[in-house]
Amino acid sequence: MKILVTVKEVAEVEDDFEIDGLGIDEAYLEYDLNEWDDYAVEEAVQIAEAGDDVEVVSVTIGPERSEETIRMALAKGADRAIRVWDDAFEDVDLLDVAAKTRLFAAVVEQEDPDLVLTGVQASDDGFGATGVSVADEVGFEWAAVVNELELGEDVANVRRELEGGVEELTEVDLPAVLTIQTGINEPRYASLRGIRQAQRKEIAPMGLGDLGLDASALDSPIELTGMREPESESDATIFEGSAEETAAQLADVLREKGVGAQ
Amino acid sequence: MTVLAVADHRRGSLRDVSYELVTAGRQLADSTGGDLHVAVISGNVEEFGEKLNLDGVDTVHTVANGEEFNHDVYAGAVEALYAELDPTVLLMPNSVNGLDYAPAVANALDLPLVSDAVDFDYDDGLTATREMYESKVETTVDVDADQVAVTIRGGEWPASTKAGDAEISAFDFEPEGELGSRVLGFEEVVGGDVDITDADVLVSVGRGIEEEENLELVEELADALGATLSSSRPIVDAGWLPPNRQVGQSGKVVTPDVYLAVGISGAVQHVAGMKGADTIIAINTDPNAPIFDIADYGIVGDLFEVVPELIEQFN
Numbered sequence: 166m167k168i169l170v171t172v173k174e175v176a177e178v179e180d181d182f183e184i185d186g187l188g189i190d191e192a193y194l195e196y197d198l199n200e201w202d203d204y205a206v207e208e209a210v211q212i213a214e215a216g217d218d219v220e221v222v223s224v225t226i227g228p229e230r231s232e233e234t235i236r237m238a239l240a241k242g243a244d245r246a247i248r249v250w251d252d253a254f255e256d257v258d259l260l261d262v263a264a265k266t267r268l269f270a271a272v273v274e275q276e277d278p279d280l281v282l283t284g285v286q287a288s289d290d291g292f293g294a295t296g297v298s299v300a301d302e303v304g305f306e307w308a309a310v311v312n313e314l315e316l317g318e319d320v321a322n323v324r325r326e327l328e329g330g331v332e333e334l335t336e337v338d339l340p341a342v343l344t345i346q347t348g349i350n351e352p353r354y355a356s357l358r359g360i361r362q363a364q365r366k367e368i369a370p371m372g373l374g375d376l377g378l379d380a381s382a383l384d385s386p387i388e389l390t391g392m393r394e395p396e397s398e399s400d401a402t403i404f405e406g407s408a409e410e411t412a413a414q415l416a417d418v419l420r421e422k423g424v425g426a427q
Numbered sequence: 428m429t430v431l432a433v434a435d436h437r438r439g440s441l442r443d444v445s446y447e448l449v450t451a452g453r454q455l456a457d458s459t460g461g462d463l464h465v466a467v468i469s470g471n472v473e474e475f476g477e478k479l480n481l482d483g484v485d486t487v488h489t490v491a492n493g494e495e496f497n498h499d500v501y502a503g504a505v506e507a508l509y510a511e512l513d514p515t516v517l518l519m520p521n522s523v524n525g526l527d528y529a530p531a532v533a534n535a536l537d538l539p540l541v542s543d544a545v546d547f548d549y550d551d552g553l554t555a556t557r558e559m560y561e562s563k564v565e566t567t568v569d570v571d572a573d574q575v576a577v578t579i580r581g582g583e584w585p586a587s588t589k590a591g592d593a594e595i596s597a598f599d600f601e602p603e604g605e606l607g608s609r610v611l612g613f614e615e616v617v618g619g620d621v622d623i624t625d626a627d628v629l630v631s632v633g634r635g636i637e638e639e640e641n642l643e644l645v646e647e648l649a650d651a652l653g654a655t656l657s658s659s660r661p662i663v664d665a666g667w668l669p670p671n672r673q674v675g676q677s678g679k680v681v682t683p684d685v686y687l688a689v690g691i692s693g694a695v696q697h698v699a700g701m702k703g704a705d706t707i708i709a710i711n712t713d714p715n716a717p718i719f720d721i722a723d724y725g726i727v728g729d730l731f732e733v734v735p736e737l738i739e740q741f742n
Contacts, residue, residue, distance in 0.1 A: 338608065412739070418708070
């Protein structure tokens with residue numbers, strides 16, 4: 166069986182930052198593997214470890230810098246990786262869901278996996294839509310927000326985490342795309358041995374032409390036109406001073422509310 | 428223009444976002460003097476149809492097919508309604524079920540998708556407000572297309588409550604072929620020993636606690652205050668506390684007298700579970716953390732310095 170895991174290198178923003186036009190100034194960004202994708206990688210690797218003859222292929226869309234992130238997936242046990250990039254991406258401010266769908270669908274068609282795992286969403290643009298959109302595009306079944314997965318012969322039995330502490334038990338025909346929720350497993354740290362092995366694993370670069378696409382695949386009717394810091398709506402009373410002073414002021418408030426009175 | 432909004436329901440009840448979709452849909456329809464159509468699919472659609480007969484709704488389309496949400500039924504029914512109504516904007520909820528069908532519908536209909544919108548207006552095209560980088564920035568996106576699919580974040584529009592005089596119309600839909608997924612049932616996340624929804628005072632801990640062994644410090648604080656310990660999602664994901672302690676959209680909704688958030692940044696999913704607390708207090712190092720937007724009292728500081736001092740105050 167072959168499992169394709171989509172991963173994304175996301176930018177994390179420091180507490181204090183500055184916006185520069187339609188982006189955040191690079192100085193305030195740190196890059197990391199998207200948290201949800203980390204769980205998707207772990208799930209794929211656990212399936213591979215539990216079964217014979219399971220290949221885990223990781224795919225990302227990103228510039229050369231993102232190889233560092235995709236190597237994390239290799240170090241944790243993915244067998245090989247694909248990195249989709251092209252000079253044409255340089256001019257794109259926002260890769261919308263449809264554009265990502267065209268790219269990943271082309272990869273799915275080339276790789277022909279039995280199962281595709283993605284994170285529920287990416288922490289940067291937060292569309293939360295690519296996995297299900299890709300499933301529709303390639304004619305796979307799907308399930309979104311999966312926090313438990315058991316694979317059968319032709320079906321996946323999943324739990325979908327609904328709102329309010331309720332889970333839905335669903336049976337999904339394979340091949341399928343599952344979007345993975347945090348908490349489904351405990352992602353491992355990459356071992357030193359894994360990191361060394363990852364250096365020898367293949368990261369195949371793929372341009373638009375390799376996927377049978379051209380620059381029009383990146384066209385999007387959705388344009389990013391503004392970015393700003395949200396206005397604070399805070400009317401909180403903020404206590405000032407040392408830890409001791411602020412704690413004392415807070416303790417007064419808590420006592421007023423009857424907290425701590427035995 | 429025509430707006431088509433798709434309601435959300437579960438286990439016999441319309442979810443709040445359904446009423447919010449009516450407000451959002453009316454807002455869009457008003458900007459061009461258009462019609463608002465609402466669709467409700469599966470379940471007791473007659474009862475749901477009556478409840479969705481709200482002020483500003485022109486037509487409610489009821490699609491009787493199955494009891495509970497199934498994404499194949501939803502996607503097929505929405506696509507069929509779309510073909511009939513040809514709406515300018517297709518509105519769906521950014522709920523867990525919305526995440527499970529809206530992207531498929533947008534792709535099948537070749538519509539651009541703006542997900543998780545928190546605001547929008549329409550003037551020759553849709554302009555939507557979305558958040559990025561875990562709510563640290565707010566962005567504007569313009570959509571250059573005649574028709575668009577949008578999912579809205581729950582809790583961002585007021586719920587419509589005033590009864591209306593909409594036409595209620597049954598829409599016949601049968602999915603083609605066999606369904607590729609089948610809902611087998613539902614389960615509540617295990618209750619466990621403690622019911623955090625009962626507590627008058629909650630000390631709630633988040634990612635800021637950094638390490639599992641540091642939880643002891645917050646447990647000590649909860650003891651000193653006579654409070655119950657709860658947490659945000661990452662603590663439960665890490666397995667440091669059981670799921671019945673989780674406050675938030677996917678956890679429990681709590682309404683204590685006092686909610687003391689320790690090292691919790693206040694992501695929207697968490698806030699959805701605790702904003703009903705009478706008094707909200709936050710301790711966090713980041714002065715821009717969204718938790719301070721809803722807090723009544725706050726300390727901008729290191730929890731590892733503040734919490735021990737606070738324990739001291741009560742011991």
